[in-house]
Structures are given as structure tokens and as C-alpha cells.
Amino acid sequence: MPYSVTLIPGDGVGPEITDATLAVLDATGIAFAWDRQAAGATSIERRGEALPNPVLESIRATQVALKGPLETPVGGGYRSVNVSLRKEFDLYANLRPVRSIIPFRSYADLDLIMVRENTQGLYAGVEHFVQIGSDPHAVAESVAINTREGCHRIIRFAFDYAVQHGRQKVTLVHKANILRMVSGLFLEEGRALAREYAGKVACDEKIIDNAAMQLVMRPEQFDVIVTTNMFGDILSDEMAGLVGGLGLAPSANIGSRAAIFEAVHGTAPDIAGKGVANPTALIMSAAMMLEHLGELEAGRRVREAVIATIRDDGVRTGDIGGTASTKEFTRAVTARVK
Numbered sequence: 001m002p003y004s005v006t007l008i009p010g011d012g013v014g015p016e017i018t019d020a021t022l023a024v025l026d027a028t029g030i031a032f033a034w035d036r037q038a039a040g041a042t043s044i045e046r047r048g049e050a051l052p053n054p055v056l057e058s059i060r061a062t063q064v065a066l067k068g069p070l071e072t073p074v075g076g077g078y079r080s081v082n083v084s085l086r087k088e089f090d091l092y093a094n095l096r097p098v099r100s101i102i103p104f105r106s107y108a109d110l111d112l113i114m115v116r117e118n119t120q121g122l123y124a125g126v127e128h129f130v131q132i133g134s135d136p137h138a139v140a141e142s143v144a145i146n147t148r149e150g151c152h153r154i155i156r157f158a159f160d161y162a163v164q165h166g167r168q169k170v171t172l173v174h175k176a177n178i179l180r181m182v183s184g185l186f187l188e189e190g191r192a193l194a195r196e197y198a199g200k201v202a203c204d205e206k207i208i209d210n211a212a213m214q215l216v217m218r219p220e221q222f223d224v225i226v227t228t229n230m231f232g233d234i235l236s237d238e239m240a241g242l243v244g245g246l247g248l249a250p251s252a253n254i255g256s257r258a259a260i261f262e263a264v265h266g267t268a269p270d271i272a273g274k275g276v277a278n279p280t281a282l283i284m285s286a287a288m289m290l291e292h293l294g295e296l297e298a299g300r301r302v303r304e305a306v307i308a309t310i311r312d313d314g315v316r317t318g319d320i321g322g323t324a325s326t327k328e329f330t331r332a333v334t335a336r337v338k
């Protein structure tokens with residue numbers, strides 16, 4: 001039986017890296033029944049809405065999606081489809097592994113995991129303007145919402161991940177010195193869970209600004225990082241930058257009702273349509289999807305093929321110092337998978 005999976009190629013470089021990823025998945029010999037759906041700017045063009053019902057119905061049915069990046073208008077327009085999908089399917093855990101494939105700057109052998117809370121905090125979508133006099137935007141207010149249950153389940157996810165994957169330490173990243181309630185609650189739950197896992201997984205804590213600096217200075221001191229939504233969003237791009245950039249950073253959005261696999265990066269409008277995008281991040285996200293589906297051997301084969309293509313064969317796209325086009329890189333990975 002083929003796996004039924006929702007496929008959202010996305011905007012910008014999305015269709016190019018999706019084609020590449022499908023070719024690599026095809027080479028594994030695992031059969032998929034793809035339910036192809038449009039969302040984001042592509043869907044606005046076709047249907048006038050960014051997140052049409054068929055997309056939601058499809059994910060409800062398949063419970064698994066592979067998704068390209070979706071454009072979000074900056075400072076207005078429609079609400080982020082990514083945020084809406086995470087809320088709709090309660091995809092509370094955003095798992096972002098960051099691994100060195102080739103030495104980059106002074107970093108050669110990093111292997112870090114970011115576990116980011118995906119549905120709460122400042123991204124809860126509770127915000128408004130307040131009018132004063134004739135200025136309708138005189139004041140802007142955004143409310144950060146963290147619940148005890150939300151903090152508990154994301155931190156438990158991080159500790160369980162550490163136990164299952166033989167990781168040594170979980171670092172709680174917070175700003176409880178200033179945001180005493182909204183970040184304090186996260187830290188309070190983290191400390192309680194650290195006691196529960198004592199003897200199995202070590203735990204330490206860092207204030208977000210120090211964590212950002214320590215990641216640059218001594219990233220090897222980290223193992224699994226768990227943090228709230230916005231801190232995780234920013235830190236994971238920083239972490240991607242330690243290993244060569246966004247072109248290499250995969251992610252999984254996991255909830256109890258569905259899982260969506262996507263690259264960390266966005267639509268890369270500056271290189272879209274040029275055939276030069278690095279598809280590694282989406283291919284590695286697809287490897288995570290294979291593992292989620294229980295296809296551990298195929299997932300490992302895809303991951304190792306990508307690493308060998310970049311590291312041993314020296315076939316690299318422009319963002320990591322090579323000259324290969326998206327198609328050339330894909331052909332090399334596909335040959336390795338086969």
C-alpha cells in the first residue's frame with residue numbers, strides 16, 4: 001500500500017526543491033500516493049484564498065504532509081499559512097536538527113537539536129492596534145500566551161527525544177529574568193521536568209541572549225535545546241548559519257493529529273526560478289518524514305546519500321560554495337540513493 005501524503009509544493013523555490021525531493025523519494029522505491037495541494041501565494045492567485053479547505057481536508061485525511069515554503073506578506077495582508085497550519089493541527093513541536101555536513105567557518109562537527117514550541121507565545125496571534133486621536137495605529141499590542149500544559153508538553157517532548165536518541169543534555173532557553181510570567185512559567189515547568197528526568201538526561205538553563213552568544217562562541221556545549229516559539233524561530237536560523245546556512249536545515253512539525261515536514265527556510269525570492277536552490281533542507285525533511293512513517297532504513301539511506309554527495313562527491317550548490325544546479329545535485333543524490 002502506498003503512503004497517502006499531502007504534498008504542498010509551495011511558493012518561490014518551493015516547486016523546484018519539491019521536484020528534487022520527489023525524485024529522491026522515488027529512488028528509495030517506497031510508494032507514495034501524493035495528494036497535491038496549493039496554499040499560500042500560489043493559492044491566492046488561483047482561488048483567492050491562502051489556505052483553502054481542500055488543503056485542510058487533505059491533511060486531516062492523510063495526517064502527514066510534505067510542504068514547500070509559503071510566502072507570508074510582511075506587516076499586513078493575509079495571516080501566515082504556516083502559523084495557521086500549526087494551530088489548526090496543533091503541531092506543537094517543531095523539531096529542527098542542525099548537523100555539520102562539511103566544515104563551515106570554524107565549525108566542523110556540530111550535532112544539535114532545536115525543539116521549538118510551535119503554537120503559543122507571541123505567535124498566538126493575539127494582537128491589535130489602539131487608536132489615539134486621529135492615528136489608528138498609535139499603539140500596537142501583542143499578547144504572548146504560554147500555558148502550563150503547553151510548556152509541559154514541549155519540554156517533555158524534548159526530554160523524551162533526548163532519552164530515545166541517546167542525547168546527554170537538555171538546555172532550557174528562556175527570558176524569565178524580564179518576562180517573569182510568560183517565560184517564568186516555561187522555566188518553572190522545565191525545572192520540574194528536569195527533576196523527573198534526573199539521572200537519565202542532564203539539564204541546564206540559559207537566558208536567551210546569552211544562549212545566542214554561546215551558540216556562536218562554544219556551540220559544542222549544547223545538545224538538545226528547548227525553548228518557546230519566537231526564541232526558537234530566531235535561534236534555529238542562527239544554528240543553521242553555524243553549519244552552512246538555511247539550504248541545509250530540515251524540520252518537522254509534530255502534533256497528536258498530524259505531522260508536517262518542511263525546510264526551515266522560506267521561499268528564497270532572490271533565487272526562485274533560477275534552478276540554483278539547494279534542495280537539501282527539504283530532502284532531509286523528507287528523510288525525517290520517512291522515519292516518522294516507520295521507514296527507518298529508507299530515511300537513513302536518503303540522509304547518508306545527501307551527506308556523501310556533498311561531503312565525498314563534492315557536488316554542491318552555490319549557497320555552500322559549489323557550482324551544481326538544483327537538478328545536477330538531485331541527480332547525484334538520486335544515484336547515491338539507488
Ligand code: NAD
Pocket residue numbers: 013017068069070071072073082246247262263264265266267268269270271276277278279281319
Ligand atoms: P528565506 O529563507 O526565503 O531566504 C533567506 C536567504 O537564504 C536568501 O538569501 C535565500 O536565497 C537563502 N536561501 C533560502 N533557502 C535557500 C535554498 N534552499 N538554497 C539556497 N539559498 C537559500 O527568508 P526570507 O527572504 O526572510 O523570506 C522569504 C519568504 O519566505 C517570506 O514571505 C517569508 O514569510 C517566507 N517564509 C516561509 C517559511 C515557511 O514556509 N516555513 C519560512 C520562512 C520564511
